Amino acid sequence: MASRDDERAKAQRTVAQNRRARHDYFIEETLEAGIVLQGSEVKSLRRGHVSLNEAYAGEKGGELFLFNAHIAPYAAAMTFGHEAKRPRKLLLHTRQINKLTGAIQRAGMTLVPLAIYFNDRGIAKVSLGLARGKxxxxxxxxxxxxxxxxxxxxxxxxxxxxxx
The missing domain is CATH 1.20.5 (Single alpha-helices involved in coiled-coils or other helix-helix interfaces)
Known part of the structure; x- marks a missing residue:
């Protein structure tokens, strides 16, 4: 039987990184955001079947969404599966959303996902970078x-x- 510390260490791991982001952009600020996922998406994330290569975050209807992130469909969830590249809502405070959308619109910056990982409580998080293109x-x-x-x-x- 595994100890609780071993389970937490296993749960707190990076699932996917966007290595091109630091190559293509100057990252000026980073922040952590929650992400709204379906059950089959969480299963795919835990298996590491995710790609952030062409992903970006943007504003839609006053909220921030993660676009173009590919989370492969989970084979065992045939009837309750998910779309691989559907927009996924990001969970941030209203003040943070207003600050980021203002920076995107005024300063011509981009919101780039740097990594997806599970925190010590086993909750999926996205590391976002407010970036200026190189x-x-x-x-x-x-x-x-x-x-x-x-x-x-x-x-x-x-x-x-x-x-x-």
């Missing part, structure tokens, strides 16, 4: 800086090895 020049500079850091660490590592 231009091609910015992406090239970021790659150049990353390559330089890699090369610098290799040089330092090789020098330490020769000194010993």
């Amino acid at each position: 231009r091609k020049v910015d992406v090239r500079e970021a790659v150049k800086a990353r390559e330089w850091q890699r090369q610098k660490s290799r040089l330092l590592h090789s020098r330490r090895g020769s000194d010993d």
Whole structure:
């Protein structure tokens, strides 16, 4: 029989990450939001059958929704299944929704899902990033800086090895 701490550690895990988000956008602020799911969607999430590659969050009718997130249908829930890419409501406070929609409309920012995970209570959460798009020049500079850091660490590592 597993202990309660083992169950919580297992429940608090990242299900899916959007790795392209940090490459394509400058993430200026992150926040956590709840998400409204159907039962079969939760089962698919627990199995890790989800993709956030083309997903984004947006305003619809005064509320925020997660669009284009692909949660694969759960095979055992044939009659009570779900659509794979349906819009899913995000749960935030009204003040947070107003702040985010204002930033999206005024400043031309984008609300990008960074990860979907289960918290320590086993509830599905979405990590959202308020982001500004990178231009091609910015992406090239970021790659150049990353390559330089890699090369610098290799040089330092090789020098330490020769000194010993």
